[in-house]
Amino acid sequence: MRYDTIIIGGGMGGLVTGINLLRQGQKVAVISAGQSALHFNSGSFGLYGRHNGEDITDNPLDYIKGLPETHPYSKVGIDNILKYIPQVKPLFEEVGVTLHGDEKRNHYRLTPIGMLKPAWLSMEGYATADSPAPLSWGKALLVNIQGYLDFYPQFLSRGLEKAGLKVESRTFTLDSLQHLRKSATEMRATNIARVLDGNVLRDVARHINRFIDETDATTVIMPAVIGMFDESPIRLLQEQVKVPVRFISTIPMSVGGMRAQMKLRTWFHQHGGTYLLGDIVTRGTIDGGRVKEIYTANLADMPLAADNFVIASGSFLSHGLEANPDSVYEPIFGLDVVADPNRPQWCDPDLYKEQRFEHYGIATDSSLRVSHKGSTLDNLFAAGAVIGGCNALKEESGAGVTLMTAFKVADQILNSKKGGKQ
């Protein structure tokens, strides 16, 4: 089987690269082993939210312009970033994911423990504020579902009170949720979201409106356990409740993140992309400075060939990077990595300090081509969290780096096809 481009990894990085290539008429395959970081997403995407430990509100792009040349943003280049950013919201809109926010000013997302963190774009319904505390939402009603343990109203309540709100809490249950309550492992966000849909939302709204009458609350805050397949249940509930309803991310799985993952994948598939879910790329053949073909676990000896390849296999969580007692390595090709050679350097025993391993990833040149034993590979590009050179967690830059590198890689591949300058 031969493709124009084969992408290893079907998280946000792989799928956004794939969608951009499909839109330009390429024949594209994405091979994805399993869950992506979107399954753990907070409901928000970061562009650049923190610099030297300080939250950034205004003009995050000014900070991006000053980053070292080893940072993935610098490899994308500020001119490209300015070109790609306006394309992000429309792309997600087209696949069915509404994003709120802009790059001129970060807004703040409310975390499960009631802290406010800078964000670039937030998905529909998630609780956000224009600026850090104090919040001007009046009296908050925290609504949880009886028996749901992946949401911490007490922590949240304390955080909200610090942010200037009065808070009351209530719980409810429904007959249709009883079968989930039989086992704590079933009472998870994604299972609840399958139940809280359609007409059931009327019952949810009835409970919440009764609590509002009892408490005089002016906003409702509840776990993000609605809208597994679509945003419409979120809006439906918001329409039926008397005061604004704001959703807070839960312990994973993330309902909003999974919805985004499914929407990206569905669009890709419906527009002619091949998505091999649950297969894993095990190795590839490198010859003459190019990747010739790759092999997967399911297809065994049947190689997959393409003109170009993209590695978007994520960081340690997704096994795009692995570590053994001696080294950090990229497991498919053994690509060159940015990592310290000595294990004691990898992490600081003080967990609150900067952890060096969080910068690790595969090495790329300024065109996001990767290298193998010191030689750049002509037709293998890297996109997303697998790339080394930044600490996405500390910078609140995870989705931003992933999206900008995905856009650039798609451009690089399309330009190389045209024989254009890269």
Ligand SMILES: Cc1cc2nc3c(=O)[nH]c(=O)nc-3n(C[C@H](O)[C@H](O)[C@H](O)COP(=O)(O)OP(=O)(O)OC[C@H]3O[C@@H](n4cnc5c(N)ncnc54)[C@H](O)[C@@H]3O)c2cc1C
């Ligand atoms: C737990 C967690 C939560 C995060 N939350 C946020 C957030 O809320 N906001 C934010 O801005 N950023 C967040 N990030 C940062 C996140 O890394 C990026 O936002 C982005 O989603 C990364 O996308 P990716 O496609 O590069 O990698 P991933 O999403 O990790 O996807 C990589 C995919 O490649 C697959 N894969 C790996 N190896 C192979 C192989 N050999 N063969 C086939 N497939 C393979 C994996 O199964 C996975 O599906 C989070 C990161 C983590 C780890």
